Amino acid sequence: MTHSSRYSSIAAVLALIALNSTAFSEQTGTARRVLAADSSTKLLAIVGADGTPEWEIKVGAIHDAHLLSNGNILLQQGWTKVQEVTRDKQVVWEYDAAKANPGQRVEVHAFQRLDNGLTLVAESGPARIIEVAKDGTVKHEVKLKVTNPHAHSDTRLVRKLASGNYLVAHEKDGCVREYDAAGKVVWEFEVPLFGKERKGGHGPEGFGNALYSAIRLANGHTLIGAGNGHSVLEVTPAKKIVWKIEQNDLPGITLAWVTRVARLANGNTLIGNCHAGPENPQIIEVTPDKKVVWTWKDFTKFGNSTTVVQVLADRK
Numbered sequence: 001m002t003h004s005s006r007y008s009s010i011a012a013v014l015a016l017i018a019l020n021s022t023a024f025s026e027q028t029g030t031a032r033r034v035l036a037a038d039s040s041t042k043l044l045a046i047v048g049a050d051g052t053p054e055w056e057i058k059v060g061a062i063h064d065a066h067l068l069s070n071g072n073i074l075l076q077q078g079w080t081k082v083q084e085v086t087r088d089k090q091v092v093w094e095y096d097a098a099k100a101n102p103g104q105r106v107e108v109h110a111f112q113r114l115d116n117g118l119t120l121v122a123e124s125g126p127a128r129i130i131e132v133a134k135d136g137t138v139k140h141e142v143k144l145k146v147t148n149p150h151a152h153s154d155t156r157l158v159r160k161l162a163s164g165n166y167l168v169a170h171e172k173d174g175c176v177r178e179y180d181a182a183g184k185v186v187w188e189f190e191v192p193l194f195g196k197e198r199k200g201g202h203g204p205e206g207f208g209n210a211l212y213s214a215i216r217l218a219n220g221h222t223l224i225g226a227g228n229g230h231s232v233l234e235v236t237p238a239k240k241i242v243w244k245i246e247q248n249d250l251p252g253i254t255l256a257w258v259t260r261v262a263r264l265a266n267g268n269t270l271i272g273n274c275h276a277g278p279e280n281p282q283i284i285e286v287t288p289d290k291k292v293v294w295t296w297k298d299f300t301k302f303g304n305s306t307t308v309v310q311v312l313a314d315r316k
């Protein structure tokens with residue numbers, strides 16, 4: 001072997017090593033560990049603060065996922081199956097909404113492992129929330145109010161509150177509704193169009209009030225990810241908007257389909273930014289005065305349909 005060919009071989013090996021150790025995600029600000037999923041690349045992964053995947057699994061369509069306290073992952077495989085999966089990718093629990101609703105179109109866009117061990121599953125189509133035991137029996141059911149029924153968009157994010165009520169983002173209705181345990185609507189807020197006309201499209205060009213998420217804050221307000229409204233709203237129980245981030249409020253960033261939102265312990269707000277294109281981050285953290293202090297972007301492992309975004313605690 002000549003010197004040049006030997007050097008070429010060494011260079012090739014070093015390049016391969018570098019490729020395999022590359023940090024795919026880009027972050028600004030203090031690096032974070034992230035749970036993320038993308039329907040276009042069909043991947044759910046835990047990504048370390050250094051930007052490299054700690055764990056990943058292939059998925060289908062996905063709008064929700066959770067890292068459980070036992071270390072397992074609660075995820076979905078397509079629109080009908082909810083599974084608990086171990087780190088070695090063994091399915092230890094499953095609920096199949098299609099089998100539970102034979103002859104009826106059904107999609108699942110939200111689920112949650114409850115403190116009592118039951119699993120909340122929101123079913124669009126049947127328009128209901130159920131709490132399912134480990135053996136698959138339904139222990140509780142709440143029928144939902146849906147003005148514009150559609151199996152793909154009756155619901156998006158759904159969470160059970162500490163009060164025992166349920167907070168539901170009704171995408172097609174453009175409305176957040178809170179239900180008590182008996183299924184009575186005790187509070188609702190219709191996401192406004194703010195005088196704008198509806199426009200088609202999933203990206204920055206579209207517009208509407210097809211909201212994606214709603215969470216209840218410690219102060220009793222509701223934080224809303226306004227979907228194709230390209231905004232984040234904080235709303236009081238009296239339905240007054242007291243804080244808002246609009247599509248072009250953040251310098252150098254365009255919001256498209258705003259998905260998951262969260263209020264962090266430091267008072268900042270986490271924003272999921274979906275369908276915004278590779279020039280924009282998929283996760284953003286902003287201060288109360290709308291200063292961007294952290295962003296996360298990965299268009300190598302993930303893509304333009306990163307619907308699940310969650311910041312995780314650092315590994316111990």
